[in-house]
Amino acid sequence: MSEAPTETSSAAGGSVSVFAQYDRDIDEEVDVVVVGSGPAGAVVSKELAELGKSVLLIEEGPPFVPEEFEIDGGLSMARTMREGGLRATSGTTMPTMQAIALGGGSLVNSAICNRTPDFVLERWCADYELSRTTLPDLEPHYDAVGKFLGISPTPENVQGARNLLFRDGCEALGYTSEPISRNVRGCRGSGECFTGCRTRAKQSMDISYVPAAIRAGARVLTSVRIEEIVADRRRVSAVVGRVVAPFTGKPSYQVRIRAKIVVLAAGCMATPVLLQKSGNLANRSGQVGENLQFHPGVAIMGIFPDPVNPQFGATQGYQSRQFLEDGFKLETLWAPPAITAVRLPGSGQALKDRLADIPYSAIWDAIASCNRSLGRVKAKRGTLNPTLSWHLHPKDIPILSQSLWVLAEIFFAAGARTIIPGIHGVPPEMHTLGEAEVLRTRSLKATDFVLGGNHAFCTTRMHGDPRRGVVNEMGRCHDLENLFIADTGIFPQCPSVNPMWTAMALAHREAHHIAEHL
Amino acid sequence: MILGLLGVGALGYAVIRVAFGYPESRYQSLTRADAALVASAAEAMYPAGGAIPSSGTDADLPAYLDRFLVASVARIRILVHLLLFLVEHATLFFPAPGWNGRSRFSALSADQRVAVLDGWSESSLFVRRLVFTTLRALLTLGYFAHPPVLRALKLAPFAIDSPVVEADLLYPRIGEHPDSIRLTRADLTPPGEVTPLRLDGPIRADFSGSNE
Known part of the structure; x- marks a missing residue:
């Protein structure tokens, strides 16, 4: 591999390599190899590099620069998401996404940062035999990540009407709400978080933690896909894979990285596949790939009498955590107009008339904690893309129905003239709160909802008992002393709020734990 | 003998239905049949006129979908081709109103196509609704990639x-x-x-x- 001294290298010896640079097989030895450059992997890499360890961060996707961002929602997904953004679960069919890019999901998420609530962490500790994962345990790690990324509440001047209407509706009903805290510096309200932030305000990993890791001496290999972990008894010795072309995934040169420590941060849907493809590694508990949870999401579009101009404003600027203990969190939402339009009912001229309402619209959504709704990640032949199965448990359906009802309440309290719930079996449009009553009174089936598979968890869950979990609470595999996992797969249950900050806080703790024992 | 003749007849009909009567394709990934289906569905989904003057035809949705497929991985391309094939020929089982309701989707009149699409969108079968939602999502992505649509909505x-x-x-x-x-x-x-x-x-x- 050529290592020309360009500005892609740092004074500390850090560098980033891209597809065009590879011209031979790669065989290297480092202290720590990190697989996956999403929020957790990027944090581990930066922290360990700053602590003087030799770190190699490997990412299958390419780095994206602003000129590469596609405003068009379809092409953006085709370029930045695995399986073109069209991945879905079987069982209860639900689309779910995983990014393939330097920075992982942080490149195309809306930067929401929430600390996992106390009551959830207490439940994790009690039910999963954990002793050091309470909120006070994690606070220093949340703080360190928050300070580095500038996590702060979304300022009012970039909220835009669709976010502020949500606040107004909540206030009218006496529900609590707050500006969403985000890893953003200098937001201009472009509403383009999901297709890549052209204003460079979002502190996605590719422009924050990864450059910091490189400054500290970490080396980054992009367009490298790890396909197997090599293990011998209770230790892993290397990861092997191939250089792959951006977008097509066409493999070329072989890659072998020997390391004292391997950290898997490939994501909740990829890490278990990697373990399964490596001879069912780290799976004496039988829990690898099991317990898959999501925050299934539902949304309502509301049409207001006056223009809302939804294209301006933070993508997700306001939220309500009032109902967390009831199983759902409410938040505002904006997506590329094409994605927004997909949820409108009908076809032909009626559909076009509804499209004309988009400038008067706002979309608010709920993410639900459906702890009874479980699934599985399984490797399939010839690909690292997983087979996903997941079933919405009938007892979790009332959580979704209740969240839709509360969203309807907030819309009408904020002055909406029409709401479009996008649910099969109820009227496509509702004009009064009375009409919306069906959302909570009608018995709905899983297939009646248009669900979104937000976030994903638990497929390599932490548990104090090695027979019931894959890793301990420091992320170390129970079965292998030098294999760590640092993505949301280690969460023992869904966290009830957006998981990025928690994944990063856990990764921060894990990095310092690794450094102490390396 | 009779069964054999029926079988040969059915096979002949299937070949004619699937393979003949489509104009040439100018696309990299879309077949002639795909392109005909997308163009006809686009016209039905997004007719001309109304608050947004552009139609699905103006937006050249076959060209958009072709670009989308070229940018997609092989598995997605296969799934989309299957989806388009299904919609084109499912009129055999879910016919449009009218004497020729079992014709290929792309051979139906505009009103018949709208009726077929509405049938898919309001079906009690989840799988049919899912197919419709996916088709509409693909068409909608392309429709909104047409700059005049976003300009008309002031969402550029x-x-x-x-x-x-x-x-x-x-x-x-x-x-x-x-x-x-x-x-x-x-x-x-x-x-x-x-x-x-x-x-x-x-x-x-x-x-x-x-x-x-």
């Missing part, structure tokens, strides 16, 4: 000059060598006051223009 993307950050000194454009990076530290955008975008501010150059 803002013109934004991306500031130069440290990462821009590290990463070349995809497929290019780092030697292609021309930026240096001197080009970094200094920290300063950031102002929100304005609704009446300029829109991105490739979305500007008239809706004529």
Whole structure:
């Protein structure tokens, strides 16, 4: 591999390599190899590099620069998401996404940062035999990540009407709400978080933690896909894979990285596949790939009498955590107009008339904690893309129905003239709160909802008992002393709020734990 | 004997139905049948007129879907081709109103196509609704990629000059060598006051223009 001294290298010896640079097989030895450059992997890499360890961060996707961002929602997904953004679960069919890019999901998420609530962490500790994962345990790690990324509440001047209407509706009903805290510096309200932030305000990993890791001496290999972990008894010795072309995934040169420590941060849907493809590694508990949870999401579009101009404003600027203990969190939402339009009912001229309402619209959504709704990640032949199965448990359906009802309440309290719930079996449009009553009174089936598979968890869950979990609470595999996992797969249950900050806080703790024992 | 003749007849009908009567395709990934289905569904889904003057035909949705498929991985291409095949020929089982309701979707009249699409969207069968939702999603993505549509809705993307950050000194454009990076530290955008975008501010150059 050529290592020309360009500005892609740092004074500390850090560098980033891209597809065009590879011209031979790669065989290297480092202290720590990190697989996956999403929020957790990027944090581990930066922290360990700053602590003087030799770190190699490997990412299958390419780095994206602003000129590469596609405003068009379809092409953006085709370029930045695995399986073109069209991945879905079987069982209860639900689309779910995983990014393939330097920075992982942080490149195309809306930067929401929430600390996992106390009551959830207490439940994790009690039910999963954990002793050091309470909120006070994690606070220093949340703080360190928050300070580095500038996590702060979304300022009012970039909220835009669709976010502020949500606040107004909540206030009218006496529900609590707050500006969403985000890893953003200098937001201009472009509403383009999901297709890549052209204003460079979002502190996605590719422009924050990864450059910091490189400054500290970490080396980054992009367009490298790890396909197997090599293990011998209770230790892993290397990861092997191939250089792959951006977008097509066409493999070329072989890659072998020997390391004292391997950290898997490939994501909740990829890490278990990697373990399964490596001879069912780290799976004496039988829990690898099991317990898959999501925050299934539902949304309502509301049409207001006056223009809302939804294209301006933070993508997700306001939220309500009032109902967390009831199983759902409410938040505002904006997506590329094409994605927004997909949820409108009908076809032909009626559909076009509804499209004309988009400038008067706002979309608010709920993410639900459906702890009874479980699934599985399984490797399939010839690909690292997983087979996903997941079933919405009938007892979790009332959580979704209740969240839709509360969203309807907030819309009408904020002055909406029409709401479009996008649910099969109820009227496509509702004009009064009375009409919306069906959302909570009608018995709905899983297939009646248009669900979104937000976030994903638990497929390599932490548990104090090695027979019931894959890793301990420091992320170390129970079965292998030098294999760590640092993505949301280690969460023992869904966290009830957006998981990025928690994944990063856990990764921060894990990095310092690794450094102490390396 | 009779069964054999029926079998041969059915096979002949299937071959004619699937393979004949389509115009030539000018696309990389879309077949002739795919292109005909997409064009006819686009016309039904997004007819001309109304608050948004552009139609699905104006938006050239076959060309968009072809670009989308070229940018997609093989598995997605296969699934989309299957989806289009299914919609084109499912009129055999879910016919449109009228004497010729079992014709290929692309051979139906505009009114018949709208009726078929409504049948899919309101079906009690989840799988049919799912097929409709997926087809409509693909068409809608293409419709909104047509700049006059976003201009008509006043939703065209803002013109934004991306500031130069440290990462821009590290990463070349995809497929290019780092030697292609021309930026240096001197080009970094200094920290300063950031102002929100304005609704009446300029829109991105490739979305500007008239809706004529």
